[in-house]
Amino acid sequence: MSKITDVLSGGSAEEDRLELAPDELAWFDEHGESLPFRLPDYYAGLIDPDNPDDPVRKQAVPSVRENTVQPYELEDPLGEQRYMPVELLIHRYRSRAVFLSSGTCAMYCRHCFRRNFTGTPLQPSIDQIERAAEYLGSHPEIRELLVSGGDPLVLPLRILEAMLSRFRSSRPDLVFRICTRVPVVLPQGVTDAVVQLLSGFREAGIYVVTQYNHPVELSGESLRAVHAFIDAGIPVLNQTVLLKGVNDDEDALADLMNALVRNRIVPYYLFHLDMARGTSHFRVSLERGLRIYAVLKQRLSMLALPEYCVDIPGGGGKVSLSGNGIAARDGSAYVLENREGQRLSYEDPGEV
Ligand SMILES: *Cc1c(COP(=O)(O)O)cnc(C)c1O
Numbered sequence: 264m265s266k267i268t269d270v271l272s273g274g275s276a277e278e279d280r281l282e283l284a285p286d287e288l289a290w291f292d293e294h295g296e297s298l299p300f301r302l303p304d305y306y307a308g309l310i311d312p313d314n315p316d317d318p319v320r321k322q323a324v325p326s327v328r329e330n331t332v333q334p335y336e337l338e339d340p341l342g343e344q345r346y347m348p349v350e351l352l353i354h355r356y357r358s359r360a361v362f363l364s365s366g367t368c369a370m371y372c373r374h375c376f377r378r379n380f381t382g383t384p385l386q387p388s389i390d391q392i393e394r395a396a397e398y399l400g401s402h403p404e405i406r407e408l409l410v411s412g413g414d415p416l417v418l419p420l421r422i423l424e425a426m427l428s429r430f431r432s433s434r435p436d437l438v439f440r441i442c443t444r445v446p447v448v449l450p451q452g453v454t455d456a457v458v459q460l461l462s463g464f465r466e467a468g469i470y471v472v473t474q475y476n477h478p479v480e481l482s483g484e485s486l487r488a489v490h491a492f493i494d495a496g497i498p499v500l501n502q503t504v505l506l507k508g509v510n511d512d513e514d515a516l517a518d519l520m521n522a523l524v525r526n527r528i529v530p531y532y533l534f535h536l537d538m539a540r541g542t543s544h545f546r547v548s549l550e551r552g553l554r555i556y557a558v559l560k561q562r563l564s565m566l567a568l569p570e571y572c573v574d575i576p577g578g579g580g581k582v583s584l585s586g587n588g589i590a591a592r593d594g595s596a597y598v599l600e601n602r603e604g605q606r607l608s609y610e611d612p613g614e615v
């Protein structure tokens with residue numbers, strides 16, 4: 264039986280906690296070399312080895328179920344390629360843009376919607392940063408830049424610093440949203456130097472957006488990392504992805520949202536799963552998602568209640584399922600209305 268650290272360290276590990284289940288082992292047999300896998304010891308340590316359905320394990324340890332690609336699943340589920348005016352910069356909505364700052368992450372989430380982009384060693388070149396900065400400079404309607412990837416907090420600090428400085432010199436009023444899972448999966452990566460660097464940009468507003476999906480992820484160490492940001496003047500928001508087998512129940516989600524608020528983190532999004540390739544085992548039906556959300560609405564304060572959103576595949580944009588985004592429904596066929604008032608059809612594939 265292979266152990267997870269054997270996989271991580273090429274077999275030289277002393278000792279270990281996690282035995283791979285057959286479906287996990289099968290993934291490594293087939294793909295161990297080719298598909299991105301990374302699991303920090305810290306995050307692996309949150310896994311209860313005796314629970315095959317552990318919510319952390321599901322997010323972190325690959326399963327051969329990822330090889331099943333449904334006909335409706337897409338390489339680029341949000342159609343982001345269509346909205347890139349310059350390399351690495353996605354401008355889909357008038358007032359905000361996304362910079363794909365890194366191809367790597369501290370951990371590769373098995374449910375990632377950019378899983379065809381992440382896992383590449385991409386770092387933005389000076390040239391790419393320059394072109395994105397020029398675009399931002401000539402588009403004052405862009406108020407906010409989401410710095411995403413991949414994970415910006417795994418970049419060498421000098422690159423992160425050069426990038427943010429260049430963007431701010433082009434646009435001193437630009438608000439930054441730094442999207443990162445480092446505080447969740449590798450809190451040791453939130454060093455004093457990282458906190459200092461980011462807090463240097465706080466005058467025009469800088470926010471950290473994390474992705475906690477389950478209450479067990481809010482360990483003391485993880486909270487220390489988050490509090491270092493907050494105490495340095497950087498508010499922390501959270502987006503949760505609704506995942507079958509991880510957090511698809513009212514109690515886990517209500518506990519998570521309440522724990523976030525208690526720890527000064529603002530829950531702002533609950534995302535319905537995007538249609539990325541090989542993720543159908545994580546998919547909750549829209550109908551069940553809406554039922555779960557109805558319970559959250561009854562139980563949670565406005566501070567603790569995130570906005571439940573789905574992205575229409577192919578670039579149709581975000582739709583608020585908690586607001587008035589559902590224009591019509593006939594069984595699994597929905598008509599959704601995005602925030603620009605466009606109505607588009609959405610076929611809910613349901614659960615496998
Ligand atoms: C979600 C998203 C944003 C940010 O939109 P908000 O509504 O401000 O959260 C920006 N660009 C893209 C491509 C997005 O998917």
Ligand code: SF4
Pocket residue numbers: 367368369370371372374375376377378381412413414443444
């Ligand atoms: S940290 Fe974000 S970009 Fe990286 S694998 Fe996880 S979900 Fe994807």
